[in-house]
Amino acid sequence: GEDVEQSLFLSVREGDSSVINCTYTDSSSTYLYWYKQEPGAGLQLLTYIFSNMDMKQDQRLTVLLNKKDKHLSLRIADTQTGDSAIYFCAAPNSGNTPLVFGKGTRLSVIA
Amino acid sequence: EPEVTQTPSHQVTQMGQEVILRCVPISNHLYFYWYRQILGQKVEFLVSFYNNEISEKSEIFDDQFSVERPDGSNFTLKIRSTKLEDSAMYFCASRRLAGDNNEQFFGPGTRLTVL
Numbered sequence: 585g586e587d588v589e590q591s592l593f594l595s596v597r598e599g600d601s602s603v604i605n606c607t608y609t610d611s612s613s614t615y616l617y618w619y620k621q622e623p624g625a626g627l628q629l630l631t632y633i634f635s636n637m638d639m640k641q642d643q644r645l646t647v648l649l650n651k652k653d654k655h656l657s658l659r660i661a662d663t664q665t666g667d668s669a670i671y672f673c674a675a676p677n678s679g680n681t682p683l684v685f686g687k688g689t690r691l692s693v694i695a
Numbered sequence: 696e697p698e699v700t701q702t703p704s705h706q707v708t709q710m711g712q713e714v715i716l717r718c719v720p721i722s723n724h725l726y727f728y729w730y731r732q733i734l735g736q737k738v739e740f741l742v743s744f745y746n747n748e749i750s751e752k753s754e755i756f757d758d759q760f761s762v763e764r765p766d767g768s769n770f771t772l773k774i775r776s777t778k779l780e781d782s783a784m785y786f787c788a789s790r791r792l793a794g795d796n797n798e799q800f801f802g803p804g805t806r807l808t809v810l
Binding site for chain 1: 726728730737739740786797803804
């Protein structure tokens with residue numbers, strides 16, 4: 585089945601770019617997702633990418649997908665203090681669901 | 696904007712007691728899920744539910760767990776005899792049958808503490 589790994593912590597200065605990396609194992613995943621979890625809150629879908637794409641840009645967010653290396657990254661431009669949260673990479677276990685999550689990367693933004 | 700809701704937000708129970716966690720999925724969604732997140736660990740899939748039956752379940756979802764859709768709006772997770780290791784955040788999620796990105800919408804979670 586699918587396994588998803590990501591680094592646990594990232595600290596950046598306000599205004600800098602943040603890059604959160606993720607690796608996965610199942611190349612048949614159709615969509616790959618980034619979820620955001622703020623303290624005490626649930627999981628909010630931040631963005632996603634279809635597996636036949638290399639890149640997707642959505643305002644300050646850029647998702648890069650390297651299918652050969654099974655590597656997914658999330659870049660947040662001009663990181664703000666409000667971006668401080670835990671970011672989860674997620675991929676479907678088989679077909680479309682259920683989702684397999686990484687452990688989450690805790691992003692800390694220093695003012 | 697429609698959202699998944701869960702009650703209670705925090706449940707404290709004694710070991711061995713039964714708990715029922717409640718979820719109200721988004722109204723036109725047809726797939727329902729339960730996930731859990733033990734503190735400091737990954738979010739783990741428990742069970743998926745479609746057409747009034749379990750469609751998939753993980754190894755975690757043993758005989759102590761059950762799910763039910765008792766009416767047209769609620770989706771519940773029951774743990775019959777709670778153990779200390781059941782302490783976790785439990786997330787409900789739902790999705791439409793067919794969507795452009797198969798997005799699962801998550802509720803805010805119920806924090807279960809077993810003493």
